[in-house]
Amino acid sequence: MDLTQQSLFDLSLPALREAVADLGEPAFRAAQVFQWIWQKRVRTFSEMSNVSKALRGRLEESFSLARPEPAKVLTSSDGTVKFLLRLADGELIETVLIPEREHYTLCLSTQVGCAMACTFCSTGTMGFHRNLTQGEILGQVLAAQEHIEREKLRMTLRNLVFMGMGEPTQNLDTLLTALATMRESQGLCIGQRRVTVSTVGLPGTLARLGTAEAALLAVSLHAPTQGLREKIMPRAAAAMPLDRLVAELRDYPLKPRERVTIEYILIGGVNDSEREARDLVRLLSTFKSKVNLIAYNPSEGGPYEAPDPERVLAFESLLRAKGVTTILRRSKGQDIKAACGQLVTAHAMEQEATEKGDPQPD
Template structure:
């Protein structure tokens, strides 16, 4: 049985025409049922002939990730622990804001980057996820929001489990499928991909023009980055910044840098000065995020005083800085925390 959600438009057309012997327009109808109407079985596809529905049921299946745990925060954040077809577990999060939801999506089962502040990084890498598994998270999220009469899902961020650029071929296929107006219908400006940064893959991503990049920086120097992000720092910070300087931007475009403030590690004014030295002449903005410690903290939470001083200093040097509110702290919404807790149980 084929996983029909893993076919892009071209692959679906080939399957319908060459394998099922049906006209090409049936693939367009099928695509709409799968992604726009979010059908979970072929019998519900009423504008397809009964014979075709029978052929589909014999050769293909529609597999959504299975919900194992749902946790809802007092701030409205909704976190899912999902089980994939092989039993692997991944997480996805729905984050409320401004009358809509943003979904944080996973791209790998586990992660090979080993960032010392990340629960997923401490689990190690299991495997890449497929297009159907990545987009299946959106189907689960949209269905849940609809069932509970909540606001619509408008934006997605690839900031969940895994390093997206280590699964780049699948990511490009996935984002192209997301852009389809007859399917999930996400424009590139509503898609953000977070990465620790690899020069060659960044070049390919930039040429695709499928999303906005967000760079997981988290340290202003090569030395500190090597301590807290050992695998990522194998790409020297000078080489990463040079690659980002070449990244194709729109006329008013800027690179977003994510900076997780870890208490006593990277949150001092001296670190802020080093960050200004690194970014000051570049077209950029900084997302500051206070570390979410969970119940088994890997680091200390930064003090409110240090957070505000860091933010104020960046602004004083004309670096656009956004202090991101840490959402879902009461439900272990940081990457990997829910899975780690479930495995412990």
């Protein structure tokens, strides 16, 4: 594969129109090509049967059809599917297909690694490698769709959540372009209300997300006070102090009946006490929100423990009693390292051990 060629998947529909026009072809050809790559998921230019052979040849000279390819696929006993995807340059990312009652939700990555270094996140231990391109972001959707069809799974992919590797707003320009591409009727045709972008909250990004009206908003909070957030999310807390984050969330544009989703990972003995629950209630009383509670999924060698189930239920009950809309999310895929970054870091450790000649665990 020629890595100097840009992948056709990296082009938005307007950019593809320009590229086709530069090749001397009418604009409608761009819509045809766009449909071939996103809806029909072709692997070769020769499969574009309603496109002239001459145009197919010129496209092949200028572009590739590179997109993320599965390096490993693991299926959990609860139906969760985790993909380790290899990019054209050899980098690895994760995406997770999560079964709901009647559909699948896909958790997508936006970066290779992450610069935020949150202390509870396996991806944070990797450091930042690079941003993903549009084709690498949306190519995760194609990989999941192909898996669903190949395995004849009974449900369809409906919702997308950008909660995988990386901080989405640090790749915001590309993400917004990808979300626009995603909505195109000749493409994936996935609307704004089926997409959620999760962010720790960085200066200058929330307003842009709100103005774009491209997705629903989720905020990775995980601590109700600035001091505690500095301990478990030091870089996020330094970049956007909690009082400023809350002020921006008060001003965030919401449609009727919409709320900001607050994500709160309960870490055993760290942020799961009654005191933190009451502090969280006070914090959330100032803007429209709902809370997703998630019990921490420990990683091997990680610094934290899972919370006691009784403390989880007590935390949830207090929030509900105070009128906070609260959803307790059950951890899925624990038997396949489904928490963010666990599979990539485990794969890297396996590779290092193999290179050193160390024995592999059974």
